[in-house]
Amino acid sequence: MQGFLTLLKKELVRFWKVSFQTVAAPVLTALMYQLIFAHVMNSHGQVYPGVSYTAFLIPGLAMMSMAQNAFANSSSSLIQSKITGNIVFLLLPPLTATEFFGAYLIASIVRGLAVGAGVLLVTAGFGLPLPAHPLWMLTFAFLGSGVLGALGVIAGIWAEKFDQLAAFQNFLIMPLTFLSGVFYSINGLPPFWREASHLNPVFYMIDGFRYGFFGQADVHPALACAVVAASFLLLSSLALWLIKNGYKLRH
Amino acid sequence: MQLTGGAVSRYNCRFSLNTPATMPSAISIQAVSKRFGQLQALDAISFNVEQGEFFALLGPNGAGKTTLITTMAGLTRADSGSVRIMGNDVVTQFREARRSLGVVPQELVFDPFLTVRETLRFQSGYFGLPRNDVWIDELLHKLGLADKADANMRALSGGMKRRVMVAQALVHRPPVIVLDEPTAGVDVELRQSLWEFVRELNAAGHTIILTTHYLEEAETLCSRIAMLKNGRLIALDNMDKLLAHSARREVALKLSAALPAELEALRLRQEEGRHILQLQDLGQLENVLSILRHRNITVRELNVIETDLESVFVKMMNGVTV
Ligand SMILES: Nc1ncnc2c1ncn2[C@@H]1O[C@H](COP(=O)(O)OP(=O)(O)OP(=O)(O)O)[C@@H](O)[C@H]1O
Ligand SMILES: [Mg+2]
Numbered sequence: 037m038q039g040f041l042t043l044l045k046k047e048l049v050r051f052w053k054v055s056f057q058t059v060a061a062p063v064l065t066a067l068m069y070q071l072i073f074a075h076v077m078n079s080h081g082q083v084y085p086g087v088s089y090t091a092f093l094i095p096g097l098a099m100m101s102m103a104q105n106a107f108a109n110s111s112s113s114l115i116q117s118k119i120t121g122n123i124v125f126l127l128l129p130p131l132t133a134t135e136f137f138g139a140y141l142i143a144s145i146v147r148g149l150a151v152g153a154g155v156l157l158v159t160a161g162f163g164l165p166l167p168a169h170p171l172w173m174l175t176f177a178f179l180g181s182g183v184l185g186a187l188g189v190i191a192g193i194w195a196e197k198f199d200q201l202a203a204f205q206n207f208l209i210m211p212l213t214f215l216s217g218v219f220y221s222i223n224g225l226p227p228f229w230r231e232a233s234h235l236n237p238v239f240y241m242i243d244g245f246r247y248g249f250f251g252q253a254d255v256h257p258a259l260a261c262a263v264v265a266a267s268f269l270l271l272s273s274l275a276l277w278l279i280k281n282g283y284k285l286r287h
Numbered sequence: 288m289q290l291t292g293g294a295v296s297r298y299n300c301r302f303s304l305n306t307p308a309t310m311p312s313a314i315s316i317q318a319v320s321k322r323f324g325q326l327q328a329l330d331a332i333s334f335n336v337e338q339g340e341f342f343a344l345l346g347p348n349g350a351g352k353t354t355l356i357t358t359m360a361g362l363t364r365a366d367s368g369s370v371r372i373m374g375n376d377v378v379t380q381f382r383e384a385r386r387s388l389g390v391v392p393q394e395l396v397f398d399p400f401l402t403v404r405e406t407l408r409f410q411s412g413y414f415g416l417p418r419n420d421v422w423i424d425e426l427l428h429k430l431g432l433a434d435k436a437d438a439n440m441r442a443l444s445g446g447m448k449r450r451v452m453v454a455q456a457l458v459h460r461p462p463v464i465v466l467d468e469p470t471a472g473v474d475v476e477l478r479q480s481l482w483e484f485v486r487e488l489n490a491a492g493h494t495i496i497l498t499t500h501y502l503e504e505a506e507t508l509c510s511r512i513a514m515l516k517n518g519r520l521i522a523l524d525n526m527d528k529l530l531a532h533s534a535r536r537e538v539a540l541k542l543s544a545a546l547p548a549e550l551e552a553l554r555l556r557q558e559e560g561r562h563i564l565q566l567q568d569l570g571q572l573e574n575v576l577s578i579l580r581h582r583n584i585t586v587r588e589l590n591v592i593e594t595d596l597e598s599v600f601v602k603m604m605n606g607v608t609v
Binding site for chain 1: 323357360361362363364381382383385386388390392394396397398399400409410412413414415416417455459
C-alpha cells in the first residue's frame with residue numbers, strides 16, 4: 037500500500053511540477069476552440085431545446101480535453117521511464133501489478149479532472165448552466181478519464197519509441213476524441229456516420245457528461261454509463277494482465 | 288557448502304562459519320536457462336551463495352553475468368529453472384524476494400526530474416518505507432553525497448550518479464546486495480571508499496555479490512567466485528583454492544642455447560624466445576638450473592610468474608583446466 041502511495045505521489049508530482057504545460061496549455065487550447073467555434077457557429081440556433089450551441093460545446097470540449105490529457109499522462113510517463121531506463125527502479129521494488137497500474141491510472145484521472153475543471157472554469161462564461169445531474173457529470177468525468185488513463189498505460193507499455201506513441205496518439209486517440217460529437221449532436225449526422233459514432237466509446241463519455249449538465253443527450257445516460265464502464269473494465273483488465281506478465285517490461 | 292576458514296575470516300563473515308541447516312541460502316540458482324532468440328544467454332546455471340558471503344561473478348563481456356543478475360531481480364524471466372532469494376522464489380514470492388534484494392544495475396540510469404534526496408525518498412517509499420530519512424542521510428554521508436543531496440540528478444557527474452544508484456540499492460537495507468560493475472567509470476578514490484563501505488556492510492552480515500572486470504578487486508575482496516563463459520558456469524570455487532590449484536609455479540627462462548631434451552616435459556610454451564616451464568614448486572628450480580649448468584647453458588633471464596586471479600581467469604577462459 038505504501039509503495040502504491042509513493043508511486044502515485046511521484047506520478048502526481050511529475051505532472052504538477054510542469055503544470056503550465058500539462059494543465060494550463062490544454063485549458064488554453066480548449067478556450068481557443070470555444071472562442072472560434074462559438075463565433076462561427078453562433079447563428080446555428082439551439083442544439084437541444086433551450087441549449088444554445090455555445091453552451092452545448094462546453095462539456096464536449098471539457099471531456100475531450102480530459103480524455104486526451106488522461107491518455108497523455110500515463111502513456112508519456114511510462115515511455116519516458118522506459119526510454120531513459122529508470123523504469124528499472126519501479127520494477128525492482130515489491131510493487132504488485134495492481135499497485136503499479138493503480139498509481140498510473142489515478143494520476144491520469146487526477147490530471148484529466150484538473151484539466152476538465154480548468155476548461156469548465158474558463159469557458160463557463162459562455163453560458164454553461166450549473167449541472168442538472170451533478171452525480172452523472174462526476175461519474176462520466178471519472179470514468180472517462182479512467183478509460184483513457186488505462187489506454188495510456190497500455191500504449192506506454194506497448195510503445196518502444198516516442199514515434200510509436202505519437203502514431204497511437206495521432207491515429208487512434210485524436211480521431212476517437214474528435215469524431216465523438218464534441219462539436220455537434222450526432223443526431224444531425226447522416227445515418228452511416230451516426231451508426232459509426234455509436235461504436236466510439238468516447239462518444240458515450242461526452243454524451244453522458246453533457247447529460248450531466250443539460251439533462252438532455254443523444255442516448256440514455258445509463259446506456260452511456262454501461263458502455264463507458266465496460267470499456268474501462270476491459271482496458272483495465274488488459275493493462276493489469278500485461279503488467280502481471282511483464283509484457284515489454286520484464287524480458 | 289563449506290567455506291574455508293582463511294578466506295572467510297578475512298572479512299569476518301560471521302554467518303558463514305556456522306551456518307545452521309535451516310538458514311536459507313542468500314541466493315539459490317537452480318538450472319536457470321535463458322535464450323534471447325538464437326543466443327543461449329544462460330545455460331542451466333546452478334549454484335548457491337550463502338548468507339554472509341562476499342561473492343564474485345566473473346566472465347568476459349557477453350558471458351551472461353548481467354542476465355543472471357537481472358533474473359535474480361525479476362527483471363528477466365528465466366525460460367526454465369528457478370531462483371530464490373533468502374528462500375523466496377523470485378517469481379511466485381516476488382514481494383519477499385525483492386524486499387531481500389538490493390541491485391545496482393550496470394547501466395547508468397536516473398530520473399532527470401528528481402533531486403538526489405527525492406530519488407532516495409521515492410525509492411524508499413516503493414519498498415514501503417516512507418520515513419527513512421535517518422538511513423538516507425547516513426547513506427548520503429557514507430557515499431560522499433551529503434553536499435549533493437539537493438542537487439538535481441541531471442547536474443551530477445557520471446561517478447556521482449553511480450553513487451546514487453548504490454544508495455538506491457541500499458535504501459531498504461536489503462540482506463542481499465548485488466552490484467553489477469559498480470566501479471565502471473569510477474575514480475580511484477570512490478572505488479576505494481565504495482569497497483570500504485561494501486566491506487563494512489559485509490562485516491555487518493550482508494551478503495555481497497559483485498561483478499567486475501578489475502580482477503584485483505575481486506581477488507582482494509571476495510572469498511568465493513563463479514566464472515561464466517558463453518552462458519555456462521565454468522568455475523565455482525573458493526578464491527584461495529582456485530589460486531592454490533594453479534599455484535604450480537611457472538618460470539620464464541631465456542637461454543644461450545636450445546632447451547635440453549630432459550626439460551622438454553616441463554615446457555608449457557615458448558614466447559618471444561623464452562621458455563615457459565611449469566614446476567611443481569620452486570624447489571624444482573634448483574634441479575632445472577643444475578641441468579642447465581651441466582650442459583653449459585647460460586641463463587640470460589629468469590622470471591618467476593606469479594599466479595593471480597587474472598592468470599587463472601585467462602587460463603579458464605582459454606579452456607585450460609586449473
Ligand atoms: N534483452 C536482450 N535481448 C537480446 N540479447 C540480449 C539481451 N540481453 C542480453 N543479451 C545477450 O545475452 C548475452 C549476455 O549478456 P549479458 O549482458 O548478460 O553479459 P555480461 O556478462 O553482463 O557482459 P558485460 O561484461 O559486457 O556486462 C550477450 O550476448 C547479450 O548480447
Ligand atoms: Mg553485464
